[in-house]
Amino acid sequence: MRRSDDDQAGSTMMVWIRAHGFTACVLLFVGLFCLGPVLWQAVTSLKPDQDLVRLPPLIPERVTSVHYDRVLLQSSLPRSLANSMVVAASATVTAIVVGAFCAFALARLPIAGKSVILGVALVTSMFPPIAVISPLYLLMREFGLRDTLVAVGLTHAVYSLPLAVWLLTSFFQQLPKELYQAARIDGCTPVQALLTIMLPLARPGLAVAALLVFIYSWNEFMFALTLTASDTTRTAPVAVALFPGLYEIPWGDLAAASLVVTLPVAGLALAFQRHIIAGLTAGSVKG
Amino acid sequence: MAEVRIELIEKRIGQKIILHPITLTVHDGEFFVLVGPSGCGKSTLLSLLAGLDQPTAGRILFDGSDVTDLEPRERDVALVFQSYALYPHMTVRENMAFPLRVAPRAKRLERNRIEEEVQRVAGFLGLSALLDRRPRELSGGQRQRVALGRALIRKPRLFLLDEPLSNLDAQLRASMRAELLRLHKELKVTTIYVTHDQTEAMTLGDRLAALSQGRIQQIGRPHDIYAAPVNLFVAGFMGYPPMNLLSARLRNDGLQAGPLHLTRPSDAPTVDQEQIVTVGLRPEDVVVAPATDSGNEGAGFGIVRLTEPSGPTLWVTAELNDHSEVVTISGSAQAGFVPKIGERVAVSGPRATLHLFDPTTGQRLGAS
Numbered sequence: 231m232r233r234s235d236d237d238q239a240g241s242t243m244m245v246w247i248r249a250h251g252f253t254a255c256v257l258l259f260v261g262l263f264c265l266g267p268v269l270w271q272a273v274t275s276l277k278p279d280q281d282l283v284r285l286p287p288l289i290p291e292r293v294t295s296v297h298y299d300r301v302l303l304q305s306s307l308p309r310s311l312a313n314s315m316v317v318a319a320s321a322t323v324t325a326i327v328v329g330a331f332c333a334f335a336l337a338r339l340p341i342a343g344k345s346v347i348l349g350v351a352l353v354t355s356m357f358p359p360i361a362v363i364s365p366l367y368l369l370m371r372e373f374g375l376r377d378t379l380v381a382v383g384l385t386h387a388v389y390s391l392p393l394a395v396w397l398l399t400s401f402f403q404q405l406p407k408e409l410y411q412a413a414r415i416d417g418c419t420p421v422q423a424l425l426t427i428m429l430p431l432a433r434p435g436l437a438v439a440a441l442l443v444f445i446y447s448w449n450e451f452m453f454a455l456t457l458t459a460s461d462t463t464r465t466a467p468v469a470v471a472l473f474p475g476l477y478e479i480p481w482g483d484l485a486a487a488s489l490v491v492t493l494p495v496a497g498l499a500l501a502f503q504r505h506i507i508a509g510l511t512a513g514s515v516k517g
Numbered sequence: 518m519a520e521v522r523i524e525l526i527e528k529r530i531g532q533k534i535i536l537h538p539i540t541l542t543v544h545d546g547e548f549f550v551l552v553g554p555s556g557c558g559k560s561t562l563l564s565l566l567a568g569l570d571q572p573t574a575g576r577i578l579f580d581g582s583d584v585t586d587l588e589p590r591e592r593d594v595a596l597v598f599q600s601y602a603l604y605p606h607m608t609v610r611e612n613m614a615f616p617l618r619v620a621p622r623a624k625r626l627e628r629n630r631i632e633e634e635v636q637r638v639a640g641f642l643g644l645s646a647l648l649d650r651r652p653r654e655l656s657g658g659q660r661q662r663v664a665l666g667r668a669l670i671r672k673p674r675l676f677l678l679d680e681p682l683s684n685l686d687a688q689l690r691a692s693m694r695a696e697l698l699r700l701h702k703e704l705k706v707t708t709i710y711v712t713h714d715q716t717e718a719m720t721l722g723d724r725l726a727a728l729s730q731g732r733i734q735q736i737g738r739p740h741d742i743y744a745a746p747v748n749l750f751v752a753g754f755m756g757y758p759p760m761n762l763l764s765a766r767l768r769n770d771g772l773q774a775g776p777l778h779l780t781r782p783s784d785a786p787t788v789d790q791e792q793i794v795t796v797g798l799r800p801e802d803v804v805v806a807p808a809t810d811s812g813n814e815g816a817g818f819g820i821v822r823l824t825e826p827s828g829p830t831l832w833v834t835a836e837l838n839d840h841s842e843v844v845t846i847s848g849s850a851q852a853g854f855v856p857k858i859g860e861r862v863a864v865s866g867p868r869a870t871l872h873l874f875d876p877t878t879g880q881r882l883g884a885s
Contacts, residue, residue, distance in 0.1 A: 406600065406602065408598045408600050408602035409602050409604065411567075411569050411589075411596075411598075411602070412596070412598060412602035412604075413604075413615075413619075414568075414569065414588075414589045414590065415567055415568075415569070415589045415590075415594065415595065415596045416595075416615050416616040416619060416667065417590045417616050417619045417620050417621075417671075418590065418619050419588075419590065422619055426615075426619065427604055430606045431604075431605065431606060
């Protein structure tokens with residue numbers, strides 16, 4: 231009796247492996263490939279300094295929080311994280327607000343040369359940042375914005391605006407045209423129609439665009455490095471790169487710092503995932 | 518409520534002419550139908566009336582005042598879309614209240630007055646139990662009612678309907694047709710209704726305009742258009758089954774359409790003898806009888822190719838052959854006669870209901 235149960239369990243296992251074995255293997259491989267460095271980083275951040283450069287053991291025998299203490303309590307990283315948060319949030323809000331208005335105009339208002347405008351927007355985003363960095367630096371210095379968060383946030387917003395416009399334009403175009411027309415006939419001005427009808431329905435698109443801009447701004451390094459000069463304005467990636475190491479490279483501290491910097495974005499991506507479900511328009515038009 | 522005047526309205530997109538200059542008056546409180554095949558420009562005309570699109574030339578007047586350059590919100594028209602265009606993120610209540618909520622501040626009603634209006638219109642349309650549902654939780658007919666409610670709630674001057682029934686099944690369509698007529702009788706709002714379905718046009722409209730290729734072909738009361746179509750397009754488009762259009766030779770003693778001899782109508786136009794005309798016969802006027810008891814003058818004999826029972830009438834398509842010419846004609850079977858495919862039958866058409874057209878211009882010949 232028991233044996234037949236076991237056999238049955240064994241055979242269902244075989245069926246599962248035959249059906250999903252390949253997929254599982256591929257997923258495992260990709261997962262290890264992508265998360266391996268992160269795992270290594272996590273392990274490193276928990277090792278005491280003297281164990282850092284010894285390979286066996288792979289799994290640390292002693293675990294310490296000394297690196298996290300140093301990064302979070304004794305360095306300027308918390309300040310930089312706050313700076314990053316301010317910069318990324320304001321860049322996101324600016325890019326999405328301006329981008330939504332641009333995209334709405336391109337998607338629904340009678341404008342000549344829409345495809346040209348979209349093309350030009352795309353071209354501007356193709357300039358390598360290094361090509362614009364010195365004029366940008368001079369410009370910001372003239373504005374008196376050098377070494378301010380405004381300069382970094384503004385640059386990030388401008389640089390991610392084409393992306394926001396493109397994404398939102400295609401999202402607005404996917405909304406049935408009749409909904410906009412109905413809103414106009416029901417008495418809306420174009421802006422009212424945008425705010426009351428189009429934006430609520432384009433929420434998944436707004437979430438995607440906001441997430442991408444936020445991640446870009448959070449991770450951006452070169453503009454942030456060039457436009458800031460002091461600990462009080464540095465963003466997190468710059469702070470990690472400039473981590474104080476006088477006589478040796480503090481691998482453990484760096485590992486801890488980079489994990490701390492990565493965590494908010496990873497968390498954000500997971501949180502937003504739920505909003506990125508389309509299908510909000512189901513039922514509006516025949517269906 | 519308003520009288521709508523369309524003066525020489527024209528619409529082009531690039532070089533393409535969508536609407537040739539159109540002039541049309543819709544009277545105050547009238548139920549007017551624009552009917553035509555898809556691509557004839559009827560929806561474009563509706564967009565122009567609603568203000569969603571600008572004409573290339575011409576004027577639109579509501580009660581004598583020019584609204585051509587006004588925004589949709591300034592025209593005070595309501596439009597029901599074929600797709601209903603309900604706002605999916607709003608409940609039925611919010612959908613219906615929407616036109617009142619976005620009204621200009623000076624005209625906006627208080628919150629509790631809006632709710633009263635929603636309740637009133639919902640009661641009127643039988644939607645009271647559904648106010649908290651979202652559009653996706655409603656059936657097609659219910660969505661249709663919500664769309665009507667949203668359009669009617671602010672008592673528009675002009676009520677536009679763009680093929681509102683074509684997404685409904687046949688039974689629902691018939692009952693919604695009756696419902697629309699009831700609404701129109703009670704509210705007396707000037708209504709312009711666009712459809713490609715000539716049955717809808719015939720049953721709904723006080724008057725109708727048949728459109729084709731961007732031109733108005735004929736304007737009139739449904740019965741008048743049915744009885745005397747002005748050209749071949751209208752003749753073939755209005756009525757089901759479509760009118761038989763045959764090429765015929767005009768003679769002293771009548772008309773010869775291949776093997777079929779027709780008596781010349783008394784009001785026949787003064788045209789040259791031996792002239793070729795196009796003669797139109799409605800299938801309900803063409804009688805198909807058994808070939809044996811053919812006492813009818815001028816009956817032609819043919820072979821049944823197709824039979825279409827439609828309840829009260831059995832439509833028969835027969836092929837008439839006299840060795841030189843073949844004519845295909847549809848008609849209605851004589852009461853009690855059920856022909857089989859391939860059977861020999863006698864086909865005859867009475868003279869009073871012949872329509873004559875000029876085959877080159879397509880225009881109707883004669884007075885009627």
